[in-house]
Amino acid sequence: xxxxxxxxxxxxxxxxQLGLELTHELRQRYGASNVVAADVRAPKDAATQESGxxxxxxxxxxxxxxxVMRQYxxxxxxxxxxxxxxxxxxxxxxxxxxxxxGLFHVLDASVDLGVQRVYWPSSIAVFGxxxxxxxxxxLTVMNPNTVxxxxxxxxxxxxxxxxxxHGLDVRSLRYPGLIGYKSLPGGGTTDYAVDIYHKAVAGxxxxxxxxxxxxxxxxxxxxxxxxxxxxxxxPAEQIQIRSSYNLGAMSFSPREITASIQRHVPxxxxxxQPDSRQQIADSxxxxxxxxxxxxxxxxxxxxxxxxxxxxxxxHLKQQLQPA
Ligand code: SER
Numbered sequence: 001x002x003x004x005x006x007x008x009x010x011x012x013x014x015x016x017q018l019g020l021e022l023t024h025e026l027r028q029r030y031g032a033s034n035v036v037a038a039d040v041r042a043p044k045d046a047a048t049q050e051s052g053x054x055x056x057x058x059x060x061x062x063x064x065x066x067x068v069m070r071q072y073x074x075x076x077x078x079x080x081x082x083x084x085x086x087x088x089x090x091x092x093x094x095x096x097x098x099x100x101x102g103l104f105h106v107l108d109a110s111v112d113l114g115v116q117r118v119y120w121p122s123s124i125a126v127f128g129x130x131x132x133x134x135x136x137x138x139l140t141v142m143n144p145n146t147v148x149x150x151x152x153x154x155x156x157x158x159x160x161x162x163x164x165x166h167g168l169d170v171r172s173l174r175y176p177g178l179i180g181y182k183s184l185p186g187g188g189t190t191d192y193a194v195d196i197y198h199k200a201v202a203g204x205x206x207x208x209x210x211x212x213x214x215x216x217x218x219x220x221x222x223x224x225x226x227x228x229x230x231x232x233x234x235p236a237e238q239i240q241i242r243s244s245y246n247l248g249a250m251s252f253s254p255r256e257i258t259a260s261i262q263r264h265v266p267x268x269x270x271x272x273q274p275d276s277r278q279q280i281a282d283s284x285x286x287x288x289x290x291x292x293x294x295x296x297x298x299x300x301x302x303x304x305x306x307x308x309x310x311x312x313x314x315h316l317k318q319q320l321q322p323a
Contacts, residue, residue: 009035010074012059012106013081015043017185018121018178018224022078025225027052036072040081045183059102062109069113076232078119079106085125085148086277087187092147099151103158111166118170119232122156122244124217125149126174129283136285138246138292145283156243163242171231172244176288179308180221181315189280193218193257196270197309200261201316205269209277212255212270215286219249220303220311227299234297241292248288249301250308260309 009026013019014037024047027035032052040058043049055068059081069077081102088095103120110118127136128143144150152174162168177190185191192208193216199206210216219227227247231239252260258270293299303311 007034007076008072008074009076009078010038010069010072011035011078011080012038012057012065012102013079014048014054015039015041016080017180017183018175018221019078019080020045020048020183021180021221021225022080022228023048023052024182025229026078029229036068036074038068059105060098062105065105066109066113069109069115073113074115076117076119077106077110077115079103080121082121082151083148084186084188085123085146085280086189086191088147088151089276089280095147096151099148100154103155107158107162107168107170110170111162111168116169117232118159118168119228120155120159120170120172122152122172122174123148124174124176124284124288125280126153126156126244127283127285131285133286135287135289136246137289138241146280149283152244159244160242169236170242171239173227173231173247173293174244174288175224175247176217176219176249178219178221178224179312180224181312181319182221189277189284190216190218192254193252196254196257196261197312197316200265200268201313201320205271207271207273208254209273209275210254210281211274211278212258212272213253214278214281215251215253216281217248217251217285217288218305219247219301220308223249223301223303226302227293230297230299231293238297240296245293245296245299246288246290247293247299248290250304251287252305256305257309260305261313263306264309264313 036053038055038057083095
């Protein structure tokens with residue numbers, strides 16, 4: 001599907017780490033007035049609210065969701081609102097409710113109101129301690145043991161069900177940890193890899209909540225945006241997987257990202273104080289086999305660890321400079 005002037009896009013969770021950047025990107029491509037940003041609270045950055053339409057929306061309020069959808073008649077919906085892994089462990093009932101009921105509301109309203117295409121993110125958290133950790137295959141033992149992971153795995157199966165049962169063109173990616181300089185993540189296990197850059201440019205040390213040899217799959221935000229839009233723009237017949245695609249770019253440990261930063265900031269120091277998030281990280285893959293995404297719709301990442309570090313530090317330093 002080409003982006004046409006007749007496309008209207010609704011982004012739910014537009015104030016989040018991914019939502020903020022996707023809103024910006026989609027407004028560039030589709031025209032600002034055709035991209036409706038929605039979130040449960042007004043976003044911290046004024047741009048999301050001011051550069052195009054913005055609606056306050058709690059996705060758990062189905063009537064309000066339908067009201068917004070009837071008003072704007074979106075042809076595409078990006079549903080990004082969720083509690084991430086660490087936060088959902090602390091608040092399991094609400095984590096399950098938001099992650100599952102929110103998805104049902106969006107899928108049902110999309111069927112009822114004739115939305116053409118839906119995007120919903122899954123995560124490496126769908127895998128668990130019984131999953132092969134290296135080069136984790138698309139199809140393998142799952143058994144996630146976090147609330148977040150259980151909700152994402154169930155959500156994947158529901159997306160596939162809505163595709164088969166209702167013909168809803170819903171598409172999904174299992175993101176690795178996402179790293180960007182424009183927005184901060186909240187409540188995830190992979191967040192250390194964002195925080196660490198902020199400390200490095202501020203000239204401070206960093207206390208890492210994961211052990212130094214904990215390998216996790218990660219991705220730089222420009223690659224995540226590219227993957228998302230490539231998936232959403234691919235012809236429907238190329239989308240062979242209707243649960244969610246494995247997606248990879250790089251894999252590193254806290255020790256390795258520290259060394260990458262030290263190429264620019266030689267005296268940067270990191271100490272290690274693993275907390276409850278270590279257990280979550282230990283249950284997830286260290287690296288991902290994303291060959292199906294490469295085969296089906298041509299996925300290829302652009303950034304490795306050092307290239308990402310160079311770009312992150314450059315932009316974060318620029319942000320620190322007075323305008
Ligand atoms: N980055 C997420 C988290 O750490 C995983 O999808 O919770």
